[in-house]
Ligand SMILES: Cc1ncc(C[n+]2csc(CCOP(=O)(O)OP(=O)(O)O)c2C)c(N)n1
């Protein structure tokens with residue numbers, strides 16, 4: 001796809017993606033709101049700027065692979081893929097319905113463009129490391145981008161993959177952590193402290209880039225730096241606001257796993273429409 005360079009155009013795209021995430025969750029009557037809204041800017045930058053991919057050829061051998069390890073935030077993956085052209089945007093409202101291609105956690109063979117099935121936290125980095133190792137063995141030139149969460153750092157198998165990726169110097173592997181400080185039951189630092197994440201990954205021989213996950217220059221520059229970095233796997237530790245864009249969802253862990261009601265959706269869409277106006281007028285930061 002031809003990358004969108006204009007950050008304003010990217011911000012407008014992310015705004016529409018946030019609206020579609022909430023509309024699909026409301027229609028489904030179940031699912032996760034906080035994580036998808038928090039990752040909307042990063043997914044927009046990945047699908048519309050930073051990744052090498054072609055929705056018309058989902059199996060193109062040279063494509064960058066994007067894996068969603070924290071499968072529960074798939075509404076943002078689906079909305080980004082639909083807007084990129086992998087399937088009709090109207091299909092987003094089939095989320096979580098019986099027979100839909102858009103299940104509550106991604107099902108690889110159901111939808112062109114999905115690289116893995118996910119849901120069990122902690123699996124994605126191992127799958128991505130395997131793909132990155134295979135790419136090295138084949139001598140091919142693409143990147144594996146694994147999106148994961150802070151909560152899943154509490155899964156032991158993440159750290160097995162971290163070891164393996166460093167051992168094989170998988171510089172074609174980019175792991176993006178949604179560092180939103182929440183998990184199902186509260187703040188990560190109360191439940192099972194993760195800090196200092198940067199020091200831990202560096203001690204495991206990874207290159208670490210820390211960014212504001214809502215700042216488009218930082219997101220795009222980080223992916224560019226990661227793609228050019230040699231001889232170490234790369235972590236992009238992205239600080240995000242869960243529920244970003246909807247005032248009553250922001251930083252509230254109780255929105256981890258519930259959809260908006262009809263009234264809540266109406267308020268959220270009004271707020272996001274106000275954001276859209278600010279983006280148009282140049283008064284919104286991104
Ligand atoms: C192996 C495994 N254990 C438990 C779960 C249930 N689960 C789903 S999401 C979640 C919270 C994980 O935290 P995080 O991904 O940071 O959540 P978010 O930031 O999206 O709220 C849990 C425990 C799971 N999907 N997989």
Ligand SMILES: [Mg+2]
Nearest residue numbers: 150151182183
């Ligand atoms: Mg989290």
